[in-house]
Amino acid sequence: MPEQRVSGKAWAMVALLFGFMMINFADKVIVGLAGVPIMTDLQLSPRQFGLVGSSFFFLFSISAVVTGFIVDRIRSKWALVGMGLIWALVQFPMLGTISVEALIACRIILGAGEGPAYPVALHATYKWFPDSRRALPGAIISQGASIGVIIVVPILTWIITKYSWHYAFGALGVVGLLWVLAFAVLGQEGKGDAGAASVVSDTERRLPYRSLLLNPTNLASWFSYFGAYFGLALVLSWFTPWLVKALGFSQATAGQLTALPFLVGFVVVICGGWASERMIRRGFTSRVARGVLAGMALIVGGLALLAAPYVPNVATKICLVLLGVALPSIVYPLSPAILAEITPPTQRGAMLGINSAVGTSAGIIAPYLMGSVIEGAASAVEGYSLGFSICGVVTLAGGIIAVLFLRPESQRAHLDALRPVVAEAR
Template sequence: MFSFNDKWRAWVVVALLFLFMVINYADKAVIGLVAVSVMHDLSLTPRQFGLVGSSFFLLYSVSGVVFGFVANRVKTQWILVFLAATWAIVQFPMVGSVSLPMLITCRILLGVGEGPAYPVALHACYKWFDDRERSVPNAIIAQGPFVGMMLAGPILTFFIVRYGWHSAFLALGVIGIVWIVLWLLLGKEGTVDADGATQKEDHQETVPYGTLLTDPTVVGNFILWFAAFAVVALCFTWIPAYLRLGLGYSATTTGWLFSMIVTAQIPVAIALSWVSKKLLASGVSSRVARGVLAGGPIVMAGAIFWSIGSIGSPGAKVACLAAGSAMIQLIGWLGPLMLGEIVPTRQRGALLGIHNSVGTVAGLVAPAVMGFVINDALSPAAGFEQGFELLGALLVLSGLIGLYLVNPEKSRMRFFRLIQTSESPQPANTGISKRMSHDGGLINQSKE
């Protein structure tokens, strides 16, 4: 076995979790890249293919909630192995003869394995870093989805064009198995949450789930993530098809354009993440540094998607797709951090899972709605652009509601008071001091 000290092991784990998310999002993106070929070979209408895209999310959210609670009790080290094995196994039936029922079944099972992936990966990361050190590793893992989709565009398209669309699924299955081997050799469970008096004291400090789930900051994060994930789900399922059927690009050009659209998201996410960190360091409230910085761009993205239909140039339409997709990304990073500020450690895994699952219900709806709109439109291009108008309206409305609701400081104080009220009186001079943290968990406790 390999041996690392804790410092290096922590960053090896971050690197593996980054690769975990790269594979996760390449798995998601492949269905959009093979869309035109699959519709042709299986004689599917846009409505049927939209249902295929949505089927991936049928149990995605349920799985996310279930594994969120499992992560409170089972080591994330083994949960990650199970999830990655599920992804790999369901790719192989797609290598041979495929029918519509088989396609839908494999996508549903893939959704079961991928639904909990991001929150469980973050939960595993948080076990290696305390709250004040999580920004950088959190940001690295959050880049995994971007890189996964960016690489999927040209690489999987190469396999599709040269060897047929079945080969893309074979490649993803093999890559999943390779990751499992690496994780078993190099991965390990972190101990930050289990160290010292913090965990011993904190294990009693919980807030009723009814109270957590109706808190305005939590609800606001749910709404923002729901709207953002509608864009993400359409990127997986329909954006490559729009580039081909709506704008007339070739399969190879579509692969590169899809990669460019995703690549444009990375500097925007990094820049806004840096701004958020600087604002927090300068004393700006989390409501502004995280809430406004996540919600405001979603409103802007809504306006961008709404305008696509009125733009004549295909190049300008592609630029709008890139800009709109980039604007919604930050909530995927800042949302979990905001929840990490206010949720007790013992309940963090479950809340991250619920948050991800509630938001990703959009994936069950958005691809199917787009498919129905395209199917009933005068032309594929007109159908896509009508769908983008609906998406724009959803983003603007959800962004405004989220901006109004999100207030981590207020929620943290509310939960703090609930915990203090529910605790039995502590003996004097216990040696324990409790203080609220500006940028991190609900309560930090330390021996004086």
């Protein structure tokens, strides 16, 4: 497929995987959305609820790494179908009376199923698009998450307030099963790296994982992804409770406002992905169009989070938190695009999985840390303020590292120079 043309089948796959990520993030946000009713029904302290939020990520990263290696050897389609089936089935135990231990167990299983979702979806998509055309489809797929939340939050809020949080989980299970059926029938496998100039044997294309993992660009990608995901993990578990407990909103109003970080994130990522792709076509280096762009978004987001506790106006405080967690989301399509740029296609699934695993490990720390800070603070307001300030420091650090060390062109040249040496050694 010529680089300037992309088939309709490629965009059909993007649409299906967009739906995949819609369900993925609806599954994630449900615990935060129903946080206050869950804490009330199960009589949980902030620290215990933080543990529920963090438990989702206990196997998330491990599963992403393992599945990343697997999808380098099997068809992506069936890996995606298997993950979707796990997501759907694990929601149904929540329909009945459930203990906190069972809730945590279900969230751990769900996290294991969802950990590989984004990197595998990108790996499947990259088989349809050349390098210069990957930013926009990657941005669209990543923002299936935002659109999913925007669409389902009003519906789930209505179910939670009208009926019960139990039924909200069940509704997600039904939707998950419908997607699995649709993708099993309609999903297709790409032909490989679209627009590749030549066909090279797997042996010649592969590099030692030590060289791939320990290079500065890859390490900087980990730090930037971690910095962005720290804020996202807080939003998933604590944004709705923050609105209710610290800012005084009702459950219904807070539920509607929960869509805001994802709505802003959608605009940021789609526009950022389009701008990055356009910059590359106009001759900007990938370092600038991907690395610096992502790093500056993290830096501005970190500064906004640090400023949020010090503004008295509630609306301004919410806006700063929204900017702080939404601007860094541009990292989600740009970081994998950088890694795909420097990684041999035969090792791309594993590297994307590892990148996602390290970045999303922030989800293990952030929700529980926030719960612990709230429980130890003199008031809920002080606890949330300190929690968001910590998030701001982490996000700012990730942005500085990204600006300094995301250098895909020089790193690709270095790794390309290693290939003759590796092939000769073999």
